Amino acid sequence: MSDSTAAAHYRPEIDALRALAVVAVIVNHFNKDILPSGYLGVDMFFVISGFVITSSLAGRSSQNFGDFLAGFYVRRIKRIIPPLVLFVVLTGALLCLFNPGPGESMRTGVSALFGVSNLYLLKGSTDYFAVAAEINVFTHTWSLGVEEQFYLLFPLLLWWAGVGRVTASRPVRLMWVTGALSLVSLASFIYLYQVSQPTAYFSMPTRFWELAVGSMLFVSMKEFGPHFRLLQTVPAYLLAISLLAVLFTPFQFAVPATVAVVMLTALLIARLGLPNDALGIFTQKWVVNIGLISYSLYLWHWAVLSLSRWTIGIHWWTVPFQVAAMLLLAIASYRYVETPLRRSEWSPLRWRSITYGVSATVCAAGIMTGIFLVRGWLYTGENYMGASLQQENLIEGTSVDQTNCMLAPGNSFTESSFEACHLTARDGKPTIFFVGSSHAMHLAGLGQGLHERGFGVAFMTTQGHNFYPEGGADPETFGFKSTQDRAIFSILESHAVRGSVVVVGNRYFQDGYEKEFVGSYFEGLNAFARRFERKGVTVVHILPLPEFQFHDINQCAHQWFNAGMRRAGICLPKDPLTRLRQSKDVEARSPRSENFLHYDPVKVLCPSGMAECYPVNPTSKLPTFRNGDHLSNYGASLLVDDFIEFIGRHGLLPP
Known part of the structure; x- marks a missing residue:
């Protein structure tokens, strides 16, 4: 043509x-x-x-x-x-x-x-x-x-x-x-x-x-x-x-x-x-x-x-x-x-x-x-992913890390793997056991801070799998769907003694929330807690965290080329009202037991409120989250004092 x-x-x-x-x-x-x-x-x-x-x-x-x-x-x-x-x-x-x-x-x-x-x-x-x-x-x-x-x-x-x-x-x-x-x-x-x-x-x-x-x-x-x-x-x-x-x-x-x-x-x-x-x-x-x-x-x-x-x-x-x-x-x-x-x-x-x-x-x-x-x-900025966040989900100087302590689905914890993920207590302090998904493993920074204060810590988590006990009013009849959860429970029964604390960390913002995380789920958790009540072990459940839409924390970090400006949308919590509703829903529907408690980390991570929550600490300018729904080691370490005060307020610290 x-x-x-x-x-x-x-x-x-x-x-x-x-x-x-x-x-x-x-x-x-x-x-x-x-x-x-x-x-x-x-x-x-x-x-x-x-x-x-x-x-x-x-x-x-x-x-x-x-x-x-x-x-x-x-x-x-x-x-x-x-x-x-x-x-x-x-x-x-x-x-x-x-x-x-x-x-x-x-x-x-x-x-x-x-x-x-x-x-x-x-x-x-x-x-x-x-x-x-x-x-x-x-x-x-x-x-x-x-x-x-x-x-x-x-x-x-x-x-x-x-x-x-x-x-x-x-x-x-x-x-x-x-x-x-x-x-x-x-x-x-x-x-x-x-x-x-x-x-x-x-x-x-x-x-x-x-x-x-x-x-x-x-x-x-x-x-x-x-x-x-x-x-x-x-x-x-x-x-x-x-x-x-x-x-x-x-x-x-x-x-x-x-x-x-x-x-x-x-x-x-x-x-x-x-x-x-x-x-x-x-x-x-x-x-x-x-x-x-x-x-x-x-x-x-x-x-x-x-x-x-x-x-x-x-x-x-x-x-x-x-x-x-x-x-x-x-x-x-x-x-x-x-x-x-x-x-x-x-x-x-x-x-x-x-x-x-x-x-x-x-x-x-x-x-x-x-x-x-x-x-x-x-690159003209500071690489937070390459520096501050390159070593995550670990307690420095120990074998407690993601490789050893967060197993792939289908694998189960054994006594030997537990030993690699367990740091003993000092000075009469109790041991804190962290169980759940990666949303328990991302509390490694909290675990490190607790261990530095003399607490024993142990991490037993499964990638992409929530710790999910089943059961109702009778604690003798509850059980678990997965072999991973049964193995973790068996180790807890063997090693959790009077004064120990079991921290359960799971994720809430996902499909099936209404089905999985209310009602029967908390009946199972409550039965799980009562099962340990006679041993003097307390179960602490982590309430939902804020979640963000950023893909790389460098998008939200303070750089010269963004002048520290808040990224619209991606660096503010998505659906903060949904998170608050879920937290209140969880607490309202949870059966009560003296040794079953809820811990809310949001008041530390978002001191100015959920609507103004930001994944980078405004004072230190260090990331508190390493991705949209997982804390950085630094972010988890900010919880140490508040968590110790929390368990002390509930009489879980030795005199």
Whole structure:
């Protein structure tokens, strides 16, 4: 297709649809509450891409398959690679200034260069909607991976169907094959979204149907054009409003919303293609211009937002500056990289142009590797994860640590493993036994402080498994579901003597809270406590801790580049009222026993209240949490004096 032919077939409303898609994505990424399903703008892009690619190939004539394929890949490389290389290398370098552990992002970026970042994210079972994905500056490149993998398959189908050949053909058979594959793809998407959301979200086979809808739309309009005139009875603005309405759909309706967006996008493309019926907004120059820069804008918007989460945060007052940065970077990329390199002839020989593109990709990957190797020199802040938090879940100078004292599910404690996790008491002090999940093991800092004061300590915990006694009013009938819990109970019966304290630490913010952590659970704990009452052993239950959404404590630590500003949302407790409700619920529903107590660490960790709780101590500026729901050793050590006062107040200290 010559430039003049392309210009004659240019549809500005397609770029206007791209503008709507990219704006929807950006708004959603700024704030999911404003446009809950704005992320479906990516699905709009898929439909548009399928339509435009088929349109482009149908307008070109090739003598043979090699010529057809080479021409297609040269155009795709010139379109995709230059802006992507610039974006990945520059963003990778900027990230290393503010993130001391950029490995996940850098690996995603290198994967993006080769069109497989979606597969890399899928391998890591990445949740696209989680905080960890938001601070990966290359998460959004998954959609490029889907498109590039689609481009490997689809030209074969098009050529087989006769699209792009010199000889005349009617590519109706493309409709049948693509339609059948699309039905399989759609069924896989719907099924896998329920059982493996990352697979449904990131894989090309489950997204094939969206691009194929665009392709089939073009073929249908070409082959059955008169039938599409029936769409003239449907006002274009009605389709546009319906499409916008779907973008406001709550997230829990993601699957039907996805199907609706794909179908409405296809209908709107067809409707806007009918004579004299383009909506005014879809032909406005400024709207079309946003669509023209949509590829570069899509690349750079996420980098601005992700880097902001490491630095100034995202607040109402930062939005104008962040939008301006996105636009300036996108315009510069479009004007000085994307457009000139796409329009220029790299070489008269197509294979050489492809070689140039592949070489640029390999060089960019090498540069990214070099940046990663010198990341320590580039980082401009203090690395709390690398320094203060590198030794966690241990009592220094002893064998009490996570490796020995937090077993994997399925393993059980023995006498020998107990000895490795037990430090004896001095000066007549009692022994404190810590049992439960990792939310008991993260109290190692408390255990170290207690041992330094003469207390004996022992840790017996299981990764990802709550200590869960069963039973009711009769303490003789209670039991345990798991062999791990039975083994821990057996060791406690052997070693817990009069005056000992058993601390139970489990996690509350999880699915099934109402089912697991009220009623029967505390009946079992109470029976467990009464079982030890005759021995003079007290059970202390840790009330729910605050939880946060940050992925790396460096996001919340005081750094020069964030001026100590509180990160909106991620560095404040999520659902503080839920935590308080759970604590009160636990205490209200717990059966009472003289040797069954609740300890609330929040008054120490959040002295100014849950709403102002912060995972970094405001005085020492050291992290009290090492991740969103586990204390650091330093944070746990802050509990020592309060915990000793607590057990003393209940008469658990020797005279």
